[in-house]
Amino acid sequence: MEIRDNLQIKTFAEYKKTYQKSIEEPEAFWKTVAEKFTWTKKWDKVLSADFKKPEVNWFQGATLNITQNCLDRHVKNHPNKNAIIWEPNDPNEESRHITYKQLQVKVCNFANVLKQNGIEKGDRVCIYMPMIPELAIAMLACARIGAIHSIVFAGFSSKAVASRINDSGCKMLITANDYYRGRKSIKLKEICDEALENTPSIETVIVYRRTVNPTSMKEGRDKFWFDELQKAYAECDPVEVEAEHPLFILYTSGSTGKPKGMVHTTGGYMVGTTYTFQNTFQLNEKDIYWCTADIGWITGHSYIIYGPLCAGATTVMFEGVPSYPDFDRFWEIIEKFKITHFYTAPTAIRSLAKQNVKHVEKHNLESLKVLGSVGEPINEEAWHWFNDNVGKTKCPIVDTWWQTETGSIMISPLAGVTATRPTFATLPLPGVQPAIMDDERNEIEFDGKVAEGKLTIKAPWPAIARTIWNNHQRYKETYFSAYPGYYFSGDGAYRDAVGNYRITGRVDDVVIVSGHNLGTAPIENAINEHEKVSESAIVGFPHDVKGNALYAYVILYDHNDATNSLKQEIRDMVSKNIGAIAKPQKIQFVTELPKTRSGKIMRRILRKIAANQTENMGDTSTLLNPDVVEEIQKKKV
Numbered sequence: 001m002e003i004r005d006n007l008q009i010k011t012f013a014e015y016k017k018t019y020q021k022s023i024e025e026p027e028a029f030w031k032t033v034a035e036k037f038t039w040t041k042k043w044d045k046v047l048s049a050d051f052k053k054p055e056v057n058w059f060q061g062a063t064l065n066i067t068q069n070c071l072d073r074h075v076k077n078h079p080n081k082n083a084i085i086w087e088p089n090d091p092n093e094e095s096r097h098i099t100y101k102q103l104q105v106k107v108c109n110f111a112n113v114l115k116q117n118g119i120e121k122g123d124r125v126c127i128y129m130p131m132i133p134e135l136a137i138a139m140l141a142c143a144r145i146g147a148i149h150s151i152v153f154a155g156f157s158s159k160a161v162a163s164r165i166n167d168s169g170c171k172m173l174i175t176a177n178d179y180y181r182g183r184k185s186i187k188l189k190e191i192c193d194e195a196l197e198n199t200p201s202i203e204t205v206i207v208y209r210r211t212v213n214p215t216s217m218k219e220g221r222d223k224f225w226f227d228e229l230q231k232a233y234a235e236c237d238p239v240e241v242e243a244e245h246p247l248f249i250l251y252t253s254g255s256t257g258k259p260k261g262m263v264h265t266t267g268g269y270m271v272g273t274t275y276t277f278q279n280t281f282q283l284n285e286k287d288i289y290w291c292t293a294d295i296g297w298i299t300g301h302s303y304i305i306y307g308p309l310c311a312g313a314t315t316v317m318f319e320g321v322p323s324y325p326d327f328d329r330f331w332e333i334i335e336k337f338k339i340t341h342f343y344t345a346p347t348a349i350r351s352l353a354k355q356n357v358k359h360v361e362k363h364n365l366e367s368l369k370v371l372g373s374v375g376e377p378i379n380e381e382a383w384h385w386f387n388d389n390v391g392k393t394k395c396p397i398v399d400t401w402w403q404t405e406t407g408s409i410m411i412s413p414l415a416g417v418t419a420t421r422p423t424f425a426t427l428p429l430p431g432v433q434p435a436i437m438d439d440e441r442n443e444i445e446f447d448g449k450v451a452e453g454k455l456t457i458k459a460p461w462p463a464i465a466r467t468i469w470n471n472h473q474r475y476k477e478t479y480f481s482a483y484p485g486y487y488f489s490g491d492g493a494y495r496d497a498v499g500n501y502r503i504t505g506r507v508d509d510v511v512i513v514s515g516h517n518l519g520t521a522p523i524e525n526a527i528n529e530h531e532k533v534s535e536s537a538i539v540g541f542p543h544d545v546k547g548n549a550l551y552a553y554v555i556l557y558d559h560n561d562a563t564n565s566l567k568q569e570i571r572d573m574v575s576k577n578i579g580a581i582a583k584p585q586k587i588q589f590v591t592e593l594p595k596t597r598s599g600k601i602m603r604r605i606l607r608k609i610a611a612n613q614t615e616n617m618g619d620t621s622t623l624l625n626p627d628v629v630e631e632i633q634k635k636k637v
């Protein structure tokens with residue numbers, strides 16, 4: 001697969017035709033796509049799946065190694081093309097340019113480090129690292145030998161990393177001693193040390209030295225990255241794995257306390273991410289692509305690493321934040337590397353749009369051709385600001401709807417090929433069959449009229465997560481039970497009269513804060529751990545920069561404890577248990593929560609209060625304690 005091959009759809013008519021074919025003959029369609037890749041052995045059957053079981057198999061019988069597609073084939077065709085360009089947090093530190101040939105050597109070298117520390121095909125390896133090239137190298141090294149990586153976002157707390165390590169029984173932890181983020185420097189190894197007190201499955205810890213600061217190392221367990229590399233060969237043959245062999249586990253929040261370890265497998269994920277990358281972004285040979293996500297999230301997995309590298313693109317990785325040293329950091333980087341494709345999140349756009357526009361105007365952004373947005377609905381104002389000030393009205397904006405679970409982009413314009421429409425993710429990619437369900441759980445067939453309801457997908461696509469690690473039952477209940485035979489996304493959607501989709505937001509207990517998918521239950525659990533707290537409820541409320549922020553309603557054992565310092569303790573508690581991104585913006589102490597007779601908290605009401613939408617509270621007759629609503633409202637913070 002290369003960037004400019006004949007799979008890139010070039011006109012709207014071609015999109016229509018391709019889409020039609022992908023729906024009528026999915027196996028023939030995906031076979032044509034899959035044939036562009038390097039396989040060790042071809043498949044016996046393209047697709048066998050049943051959403052009722054649920055069970056999904058793509059390219060059964062085939063074997064491959066994804067790094068042959070990300071690295072080896074490009075080393076043959078264009079060894080000296082940059083694979084990764086890395087920009088550090090501090091603009092005074094040097095950027096790093098890593099060619100495909102160099103990346104291959106680094107990956108193979110590190111794959112041998114994994115092997116010499118006892119890692120084998122199927123073993124789980126936790127990677128808890130900042131946005132440095134070694135994160136990419138570590139993940140690809142796992143893939144090289146068939147080990148399963150589980151990347152945990154470096155902003156997560158020690159408890160969060162420990163619970164993820166334990167859930168999947170990781171044998172190794174790969175981390176860095178310290179890292180930089182804006183003005184802060186974070187002692188990551190110290191956080192690891194706390195986690196490692198409760199992670200019996202970890203045998204080895206590999207530590208990359210991002211700084212020269214002293215680092216505590218446990219004899220026999222902890223080893224420095226560079227010391228290990230010295231002992232390792234630079235060549236490493238790719239290990240052949242089955243198409244359905246797990247490539248990685250990535251945890252995402254759910255509506256109960258425990259995060260879900262979504263399992264993505266190798267063959268379908270490779271085909272799906274690469275095909276959607278090529279068609280959504282429409283890169284050319286010499287283009288420079290930058291996605292600002294963190295590799296700790298699915299966006300980074302699919303569209304910083306696997307999709308772009310399989311397509312042979314140059315992908316930019318940035319260690320820092322948009323506001324450091326100043327609010328023009330993104331625009332400075334676009335100018336510096338002549339970025340052509342810029343993929344970011346609505347929350348970043350909104351926060352930068354609040355700054356003086358001179359930050360943007362100061363920089364030459366003429367290289368830009370395509371802009372992208374992901375993570376949450378992009379509001380009209382942010383869309384126009386992005387379009388006018390960054391794209392100078394010349395760059396199509398691809399508003400890409402997808403999820404950790406979908407693995408690849410599902411609904412999005414194809415840049416310059418299909419039309420954009422502000423606030424709409426527009427049309428499904430080839431092979432994707434969205435459906436809107438009504439309140440009676442029936443599909444609202446497309447008949448040229450507008451429709452609104454719950455968003456489902458009615459046929460399998462190659463990059464769908466295959467299960468939840470160690471919990472197939474939960475996978476079934478969460479995604480395949482609400483609408484038998486359909487995958488349920490958890491989102492609401494509106495469809496216009498020509499078939500464009502607009503995502504209206506989550507319909508479950510997940511809140512998207514600054515593009516981060518946060519389950520309310522784990523945050524409540526963290527708050528409830530405070531000895532003075534008896535119960536709590538978290539809801540999201542609209543926030544002009546973050547999209548949503550968190551509002552916590554907290555019941556105390558003793559109402560005399562209701563002080564600002566306790567609010568601070570609660571925030572610290574959340575920070576420690578989950579991470580700073582989950583800290584509630586507002587905390588209100590209440591004496592009771594509105595509950596149904598069956599004891600379920602009526603979040604709908606709490607959401608309305610938090611959002612100041614109290615004119616129409618809806619039906620409160622099923623409440624056990626209707627009086628509490630007014631009391632909470634009166635004391636709103």
Ligand code: WT7
Nearest residue numbers: 299374375376377399400401402403404503517
């Ligand atoms: C949820 C998935 C996909 C990578 C980043 C988030 C929301 C995502 C859009 C979009 C409206 C969007 C949905 C979805 N979302 N992209 N373009 N327009 N909403 O992955 O953490 O799994 O979150 O993000 O609510 O369900 P995730």
